[in-house]
Amino acid sequence: MAEISSSRSLWERLPQPLRSNSGVLTTFVLLALLPFVIALFEGKPPSAVWANQAGTSKFVQGLAIEIFILAVYAISYDLIFGITGLLSFGHAMFFGAxxxxxxxxxxxxxxxxxxxxxxxxxxxxxxxLLFAIVLPRVKGITFALVTLGMAAVFHIVVQSRELGAYTGSDVGLQGVIVPDFISPASQRLRFYFVALLLMYLVYLLYRRFVSSPTGRVCIAIRENEGRALMLGYNTFYFKLAALTISSITAALAGFLHTLYQPIVTPNVAGLGYTISALLIVLIGGVGTLNGALIGAAVFRLLDFGLRRYLGESASFVSGVVYVAIVLFVPYGIVGTWYLKRLQIRQGWTRLVERFRHSSEA
Amino acid sequence: MNGLLVSLRKNLALWIIMGVLLALLIMAIRGMPTKDWVITLLRSFSAGAVIFLVASGFSLIFGLLDVLNLAHGTLFMIGAYLGWTVFVRPDTFVDLLPLGALLGSGFMLGPVWESLSLASRLPERLRRILPWMGLAAAVAILLYVLPHYPITAWDLDRYDASPVTYAYLADQGLFVPPEPEKFEGMAPALGLATVVFASLLATLSLTSLTQPILAAEVRPKMRWQPLAAFAAIVAVGLLIFAFNDALTNFLLGLNTTWLFFIAMLVASLTGFGLGALMESTLIRPLYSRPIYQLMLTLGLSAMGIELVRAVWGRPEFTMPKPALFSGSGDGCPATTLAGWLEHQCSTLLILDGRVRVYNEIFIPLVGILVLLAVWILLKRSRLGMIIRAGVQDRQMVEALGINVKRVFTLVFGLGVGLAALGGVLAGPSTGLGSAMGDTVLLNALIALAIGGLTSYPGAAIGSLMVGLLQQFIIKYGAIGIPIPFTDIVFKPTPPLVPASTVLLMVIILLVMPNGLLGKKE
Incomplete structure (x- = not known):
């Protein structure tokens, strides 16, 4: 009894920001320890990870870095699509450019x-700003199509043969020399921490933004733009703010992508890459922010696992998984969790109780 | 006169855009010799017609159901592959017919299933689980039976029996059907009965999954028509199975022109069925959360592409042209229409330029016919009236007591059927490949954005514009544009073809956000 009360008081003694962010902090610590834990499973000392020796840990770090970059990119899409309600089909341009x-x-x-x-x-x-120029003219699906057009033109320009000396036309840009102190080959652990830190900083910043008065207006625009206008908000500036933050975040993700990948293919500027962001946000839950991070992990790991074990028919199974997610996880992983949290918890307690009873009997 | 002025003032932007585009077109035409621009115009009509077939279905679906069907391009591609199968391998098609009939037979009993699933007095939990178990059982049964079912098809692993080879053989007229297969390790009667049973189980489960549970008072009455339809479909399936060889020989002996029309019909009907099935099972639960329709159609599209790759293989292959459009030799190329009919030439001389009859005359003709047929359907029939009213205001139509659900299913099927028809048409001119769907969907989307997303005439005008722009730029890529006052000749490169249509779309949308003929909000 005494132990419980003392632990509770310890918990209560923690400062409020730490307590309300316990989930975020725990996952951060877990992810920071992940490379070392994996090395331990493999039977290597953590010092080997520190020295960036080859092995499973280094490989997992690489996969995780890709997920972190994808997550930063996806969360930036969630801000304009999930929070502000602007459907854009040109988001890959932010990243690719x-x-x-x-x-x-x-x-x-x-x-x-x-x-x-x-x-x-x-x-x-x-x-x-480029996207914002068209904002006052076009709304809804038309905005999506215009942004699709702008991104498509960028995609075609990048692939064009005239710029081949710089962009490598349709093969892709390769041979970028990355400074030694952050080279993904020799300093992968450092790169891992940079990407992890960037993802968490972006997430915290986004959460702060969404709960700020500006972010609240963005949510209001998503729900009913006419009403937000009538209440006296010039919605254009709020949309511009969301677009700018989103675009800069996506640009940071693109920056890290070039540093990490040995070759930047034109695909990163194509419609397919925007669709990936859309899928990630939908898998995670629209407008939930942390859904985008979880969705990115699910998306990348699914793709990786299916390709590894099924080879060519992987995209069929991923199609089946998307359809199944739509049917059985109706609001994305995080969205459905928020919706059914109580039911799931009740079911869990009931299950635990049943086990307890049976073990007692 | 006064009315014209008023309309001019109201639609000033529209008329200015049309004027500018017309001026551009005239300039483009004047830069070429007569025979070149005539052929380029015909090619634009051809490209536009295929885009229109996809775009019109997409726009009907988007207008009435508010569904952005991103799987539309994939369904276009599936239509093309189905048409190819009927056209090149009639024996495979005849083998598949009874299977399709027996599998589809359960759907005829839809109303019966509805009353059955409503009548169930089962406890809540069972009622939720049973349909899924039924569906899983049906799939398991089919997975067991189908490998035994005799389908004489191609073999992807052997080059001499691959679709590529068969396409070549059919083109040369050397196709000899391989020995038909028989039921292996299973009595035919048992195999057929199991298929029917699986179909019944699957459709009962699907109905119980998608139908809301209503009180017993509103339960529909049992009627005999569904039972008769079911019996008829099963009988037709069994008859075809019994007279398989005779039917195969009949189709093989048929002129390929007729076979091509059969292929068009079969692909459209299958497309219609696929669309109706997709709407009633997968799309219907998603009307309350529209954004997830995007994910669903994307997932279906990925599945469709992979399925096509698994069944027909990854290499691209061609589809031969029907006999009416493939002749050569004596009297070819024909100089008059009568001469063409007599010798059935593949090319026609117009103003000393060679015109491929199939690509440049037949495809636009079918496009125009479909345009007119759907236009009449929309303007002159009761269904069309409901569709137009539904595009305007869906809730009001529902409130007037019209079964909008059924209309939704019909329209989705109609849209997909049009896309599949477009696929068969495009097959002989562009060849078949698993990327053909994505390109045409993007073009159709651009065409719709130009013309107005939910406007039917807008789809036609937009498709025509996309076709014109693409073909003229391709042509000018070959002959070059002399830039005035300089000696430079500018040759548009291939990437400019998609870029120009996209730019046209962006410019038009910025001037007129609803497209040229879209309704103002």
Whole structure:
């Protein structure tokens, strides 16, 4: 009894931000420890992970880095699609433009990493402005089609033979020399932590944004734009803010993508890549933010696992999985969890009780 | 005159855009010799007709059901592959017919299942689980029986029996059907009965899954028509199974022109069935959360593409042209229509330019016929009236006591049927490949955005514009555009073909956000 009360008081003594973010902190710590734990399973000392020796741990780190980058990209889509309610089919342009810009600046112009990062952030802003120009004219599905058009033009430009010297046309951009201190080959653990940190910072920032007055107006725009307008909000500026934040985040994801991948294919600027973001958000739950992170993990791991064990017919099974998710997890993983939380918890307690009773008997 | 002025003032943007585009077209035409622009125009009509067949179905579905059917391109492709099968391998088609009839027979009993599933006095939990168990059992039975079912088909692992080879043989007129297969390790009667049983089980389960549970008072009355339809379908299936060889020989002896029309009919009907099935089982539960329709149709599209790859293989192959459009030799290329009919030439000389009759005359003709037929259906029939009213205001139509659900299923089937017809038409001109669906869907989407997403005439105009723009740019890619006041000749590169249509769409949408003929909100 005394133990329980003391532990409870310890819990209560924790500062409020720590307590309300316990889930976020726990997953962060778990993910930070993950490379070392995997090395232990393999029978290697954590120092081997620290020294970036080859092995399962390094491989898992690589997969996790891809998931983190994908998650940052997907959460940026959730902000404009799930929170603000703008259906865009051109989101891959935010990602692809910055991925290509990073590669070209580092490879062909020999820029320093930090100035490139600065330029990428500026590019994110410019891209958002480009989409915002058409915002007042077109709404709903038409906005989706216009953004699809802009992204398609960018996709075609990137693939064109005239720019082949810079972009590698339809083969893709390769041979980008990444500075040694963050090289994915020799300093993968550092890269892992950078990507992990970026994902968490972006997530926390987004959560803060959504609960800020500006974010609340964005949600209001999603629910009923006419009403938000009538209440006196100039919805254009709020949409612009969401677009800018989203675009810069996607640009950061693209920046990391170029640093991590040995080759940047034109696919990252294509419609398929926007569709991936849409699917990830739908798998995770629209407008839930953490759904995008979970969705990215599910999406990438599903793709990886199916391709590994089924080979060519993998996309058939992933199609079946999407249909099954639509039918059985009606609001995405996190969305359905929020909806059915109580029922699931009740069912769980009932199950545990039943086991307890049977073991006692 | 006054009315014209008023309309001009109201639709100023529309008329200005049309004027500019017309001026561009005239300029493009004047840059070419007569025979070149005539052929380019005909090619644009051909490309436009195929895009229109996909776009019109997409727009009907989007207008009435508010569903963005991203699987539409895949269904177009499936239509093409089905048409190819009927056209090149009639023996396989005849083998599949009884199977299709027996599998579909259960659906005829829909009303009976409804009253049965409503009548069930089962406890809540059982009622939820039983349909899924029934569905799983049906699938398991089919998975066991189907490998035994005799289907004489191609073999992807052997090159001399692959679809590529069969396409070549059919084109050369050398096709000899392989020895028909028989039921293996199973009595035919037992095999057929099991298929019917699985169909009954599957449709009963599907109905109980998708139908809401109503009180006993509103239970529909049992009627005899569904039973008669069921018996008729089963009888037809069994008859075809019994007279398989005779039917195969009849189809093989038929002129390939007729066979091609049969292929078109079969593909459209199968498309209709597929669409109706898709709407009534998968799309219907999703009307309350529209955004997940995107994910569902994307998933179905991925499944469809992979299924086609598994059944017909990954390599692209061709579809031969029907006899009416494939002649060569004496009197070819024909110079008059009568000469063409007499020698059944593949090409026709118009103004000294060679025109491929199938690609440049037949496809646009079918496109126009379908345009007119659907137009008449929409304007002159009761169903069309309901569809048009539903596009305007769905709730009001429901409130007037019309069974909108059934109309939804019909329209979805109609849209998919049109896409499948487009697939068969496109087969002989562009060949078959598993990427054909995505390209045409993107083009159709662009055409619809240009013309107005839910407008039927808009779909026609948009498709025509996309076709014109693409074909003229392809043509100018060959001959080059001299830039005025300089010696430079600009040759548009292939990537400019999709880029130009996309740019046209963006410009038109920015000027007129609802498209050229879309209704204003």
């Amino acid at each position: 910055s991925a290509y810009l990073t590669g070209v600046m580092l490879k062909s112009f020999g820029w320093n990493l930090w100035t490139t990062l600065g330029l990428v952030i500026v590019l994110g802003g410019v891209n958002a």
